[in-house]
Amino acid sequence: MATPKSKMENLNSMQSQAKVLKLVLVSLFIVLAVGGVQAYRYFSTSEAALTTEQITALAKTTTPEDRAEWLRLARAVLASESVQQITAPVEPRNNLGESSKVELGYQLFFDPILSADKTTSCASCHHPDFGMADGLPKGVGAGGRGYGAHRAGSGAELPRNTPSIFNVAFNEFQFWDGRVRTLEEQVLVPLFAENEMNQQNLAELLKRLRAIPRYRELFGKAFGFKTQNDGIEINLQNIARAISAFERKLNITETSYDHFAKGKDDALTTEQLRGFVVFMGQGQCAVCHTPPHFHDGVLSSIGTTTSPDKASPIDPDPGFGAVLRRQDGFGMFKTPGLRNVERTAPYMHNGAFKTLEEVVEFYNDGGGRGRGQDAYSQDSKVAKLDLTEQQKKDLVAFLKTLNDLSPPPVVPASVPSGLPVVGK
Numbered sequence: 001m002a003t004p005k006s007k008m009e010n011l012n013s014m015q016s017q018a019k020v021l022k023l024v025l026v027s028l029f030i031v032l033a034v035g036g037v038q039a040y041r042y043f044s045t046s047e048a049a050l051t052t053e054q055i056t057a058l059a060k061t062t063t064p065e066d067r068a069e070w071l072r073l074a075r076a077v078l079a080s081e082s083v084q085q086i087t088a089p090v091e092p093r094n095n096l097g098e099s100s101k102v103e104l105g106y107q108l109f110f111d112p113i114l115s116a117d118k119t120t121s122c123a124s125c126h127h128p129d130f131g132m133a134d135g136l137p138k139g140v141g142a143g144g145r146g147y148g149a150h151r152a153g154s155g156a157e158l159p160r161n162t163p164s165i166f167n168v169a170f171n172e173f174q175f176w177d178g179r180v181r182t183l184e185e186q187v188l189v190p191l192f193a194e195n196e197m198n199q200q201n202l203a204e205l206l207k208r209l210r211a212i213p214r215y216r217e218l219f220g221k222a223f224g225f226k227t228q229n230d231g232i233e234i235n236l237q238n239i240a241r242a243i244s245a246f247e248r249k250l251n252i253t254e255t256s257y258d259h260f261a262k263g264k265d266d267a268l269t270t271e272q273l274r275g276f277v278v279f280m281g282q283g284q285c286a287v288c289h290t291p292p293h294f295h296d297g298v299l300s301s302i303g304t305t306t307s308p309d310k311a312s313p314i315d316p317d318p319g320f321g322a323v324l325r326r327q328d329g330f331g332m333f334k335t336p337g338l339r340n341v342e343r344t345a346p347y348m349h350n351g352a353f354k355t356l357e358e359v360v361e362f363y364n365d366g367g368g369r370g371r372g373q374d375a376y377s378q379d380s381k382v383a384k385l386d387l388t389e390q391q392k393k394d395l396v397a398f399l400k401t402l403n404d405l406s407p408p409p410v411v412p413a414s415v416p417s418g419l420p421v422v423g424k
């Protein structure tokens with residue numbers, strides 16, 4: 001039986017044990033609490049968990065020189081917007097891009113024999129020296145001589161700016177107003193348009209091509225069952241197919257931006273990283289110019305004005321409105337992809353904006369409506385942005401990371417007709 005003394009000892013030791021236990025529990029609580037807060041902070045600011053809104057907020061408190069933080073934010077944007085990488089375009093099953101067909105399309109694209117007066121090829125307006133566009137505010141049509149920005153003579157001014165045909169394989173629609181769906185259909189438009197290549201006599205065009213042995217051979221290889229070189233495959237459908245197959249190979253997939261997206265951290269400068277965060281966040285650009293193609297495949301109105309001057313009126317071109325035959329489509333144009341955008345100035349369907357700085361200023365003001373014009377069909381996502389001077393510069397710097405890093409298509413030294421090739 002225990003003595004009172006040993007009872008006291010027991011009690012004492014029990015008390016000190018309880019003290020130790022309390023200490024352990026309190027310490028455990030502190031460790032858990034501190035750890036929990038740390039873990040919460042870690043997960044709530046780790047790349048996967050940040051939303052674009054949170055990133056935009058964090059960007060405001062980040063110093064411009066803090067490269068490590070801008071890198072983290074840019075990577076977080078890619079994750080939060082689930083940005084995909086660019087892949088090869090899908091070729092239609094009835095017009096796969098075999099190399100023989102692409103070669104024929106390449107020759108036809110540069111050959112002025114397709115135009116009525118044998119002066120104008122597709123390359124007169126879509127030239128490698130000008131990012132597969134022409135560097136002019138509006139295209140110069142039939143009657144013009146030379147190519148790209150060197151085009152002169154008495155040519156008629158076309159109603160719209162010439163778009164680059166890089167990455168057209170990824171377009172949902174062709175033309176600024178989206179009036180044509182496929183590339184095969186598109187070829188026929190400039191070919192027969194009076195103010196472009198003005199080809200009014202199909203029989204005469206086919207006769208011309210059949211008279212050239214090299215074309216008989218190229219069409220035979222691309223479309224013939226047996227290569228008899230009798231010119232039987234030379235028809236309008238095959239001309240359109242060959243040129244389209246060539247166009248589907250003109251893809252810009254190598255840019256500094258793509259290198260960054262694939263994981264190369266040093267592909268972008270700190271300024272460009274900052275610009276990317278603006279592009280995806282506060283600038284709202286990616287809502288319509290969605291990576292990896294930097295367009296959303298649809299048409300919308302940004303209230304484009306007739307010039308970059310702040311008081312300019314809305315451009316009168318109805319765009320998609322005329323295709324739809326509806327007022328609410330007024331001023332809607334296809335969102336242009338921004339790959340190579342630095343090299344395809346001037347900008348917009350009317351070629352009225354000469355520099356990227358002018359374009360950014362326009363968006364910062366909230367487009368045509370933000371500048372006080374009655375742009376009733378303007379998309380609500382184009383609204384005042386309140387960008388700082390630094391952010392505007394950064395945004396322009398980012399747009400330049402979309403430049404093609406691979407060499408442009410080579411202009412052929414000669415074409416089967418023997419006619420002079422523009423830009424050679």
Ligand code: HEC
Binds near residue numbers: 126164168183186243
């Ligand atoms: C005289 C200049 C000129 C010639 C020649 C010309 N184009 Fe164009 N091209 C333009 C203009 C201007 C547009 C925009 C017209 C519009 O959207 O209404 C355009 C648009 C296009 C588009 C649509 C691109 C897009 O993103 O919507 C493609 C594709 C194209 N042209 C290919 C060709 C091909 C192929 C040829 C030769 C068969 C050719 N072009 C000849 C001036 C020209």
Ligand code: HEC
Binds near residue numbers: 347349359360381
């Ligand atoms: C609501 C959709 C939308 C938003 C948002 C938007 N854009 Fe656009 N963007 C367009 C459309 C549509 C056009 C063509 C308008 C025209 O031709 O009149 C265009 C044209 C452009 C062009 C001219 C490209 C060329 O080849 O001519 C540039 C550059 C451009 N946008 C950059 C930006 C930037 C930078 C932002 C963000 C500040 C932005 N866009 C936000 C739809 C949008």
